[in-house]
Amino acid sequence: MAFLNLVLLVLIVYSIFKWIWRDDKSKQKKKPAPPGEQTVEEMKQDPVCGTYVPASLAVTATHKGITLYFCSNACRDKFLESH
Numbered sequence: 001m002a003f004l005n006l007v008l009l010v011l012i013v014y015s016i017f018k019w020i021w022r023d024d025k026s027k028q029k030k031k032p033a034p035p036g037e038q039t040v041e042e043m044k045q046d047p048v049c050g051t052y053v054p055a056s057l058a059v060t061a062t063h064k065g066i067t068l069y070f071c072s073n074a075c076r077d078k079f080l081e082s083h
């Protein structure tokens with residue numbers, strides 16, 4: 001049973017280490033944004049089809065120094081072809 005005790009000890013030490021490490025990390029940097037703020041994302045309008053897309057999910061292209069947001073690669077390609 002000595003082996004099982006060793007395994008148990010390793011698991012306990014590991015979980016304590018993990019807990020301490022996680023605790024340290026959360027102390028170091030305070031939450032960058034409250035959870036409520038993350039769900040409210042900036043919506044960008046696709047100039048091709050008019051769909052509103054969340055900025056993080058949009059396909060982007062830079063046109064004349066302006067960043068444009070598209071719902072899909074197809075819309076971006078369509079825009080770039082005609083401009």
Ligand SMILES: [Zn+2]
Pocket residue numbers: 046048049050051070071072075
């Ligand atoms: Zn589109």
